[in-house]
Amino acid sequence: MTNTNAEYKIVYRMDYAMKLKDMGHEVHSTMPNPKNNKYNVWIFKNDSTFESDLVALIGKTSAEV
Numbered sequence: 001m002t003n004t005n006a007e008y009k010i011v012y013r014m015d016y017a018m019k020l021k022d023m024g025h026e027v028h029s030t031m032p033n034p035k036n037n038k039y040n041v042w043i044f045k046n047d048s049t050f051e052s053d054l055v056a057l058i059g060k061t062s063a064e065v
Contacts, residue, residue: 006046007045007046008028008043008044008045008046009043009044009046009050009051009054010041010042010043011041011042011043011044011054012033012039012041014040014042016054016057016058017042017044019057020042020044020050020053020054020057023053023057025044025045025047025049025050025053026044026045027042027043027044028043028044028045029043030042030043031043
């Protein structure tokens with residue numbers, strides 16, 4: 001996630017995607033992971049709260065997620 005102005009963001013971790021969904025962010029779509037197609041990635045619209053919610057989520061330890 002290098003471009004913070006992008007309209008959509010790709011989330012590679014299912015636990016992060018499910019937590020973001022629980023936080024009210026809608027999954028725009030899913031697709032096979034381009035690095036390993038046996039896994040999926042989740043695409044979210046980059047709205048006004050997405051970036052800060054994702055940063056807060058990444059800042060937590062995996063036990064807290």
